[in-house]
Amino acid sequence: QVQLVESGGGSVQPGGSLRLSCTASGTISSLATMAWYRQVPGKQREWAAGITRYGTPNYAASLKGRFTISTNNAKDTVYLQMNSLQPNDTAVYFCNAVAGFDYYWGQGIQVTVSS
Numbered sequence: 001q002v003q004l005v006e007s008g009g010g011s012v013q014p015g016g017s018l019r020l021s022c023t024a025s026g027t028i029s030s031l032a033t034m035a036w037y038r039q040v041p042g043k044q045r046e047w048a049a050g051i052t053r054y055g056t057p058n059y060a061a062s063l064k065g066r067f068t069i070s071t072n073n074a075k076d077t078v079y080l081q082m083n084s085l086q087p088n089d090t091a092v093y094f095c096n097a098v099a100g101f102d103y104y105w106g107q108g109i110q111v112t113v114s115s
Helices: none
Strands: 002-007 010-012 018-026 033-039 046-052 057-059 067-071 077-082 091-099 102-105 109-113
Touching (some): 002 102, 018 033, 018 091, 018 109, 033 067, 033 077, 046 077
Parallel strands (some): 010 109
Antiparallel strands (some): 002 018, 033 091, 046 057, 091 102, 091 109
């Protein structure tokens, strides 16, 4: 079992930056990938960025260049650095971890971009 706890959300003005953190606990040695998804009310949850246990990042095409995903040396925390935020980045952001056929989710954290 893996537990995920997100932090770092909040409100920011357009053009600002935020860094989200997600700390995993439990059987983290089994994790193959960690990722961030986001969801706007009334819409499907969408994948934003992911990183493998070997440190290879991938991004949704629309976010590449503004968002950066990374992990710490212990590979138990994944970060999402979000720059040049725009109102359409407003969403609940969810941390995700995959271990074999098991998917784990954090509780979600709100990011609001508004002037």
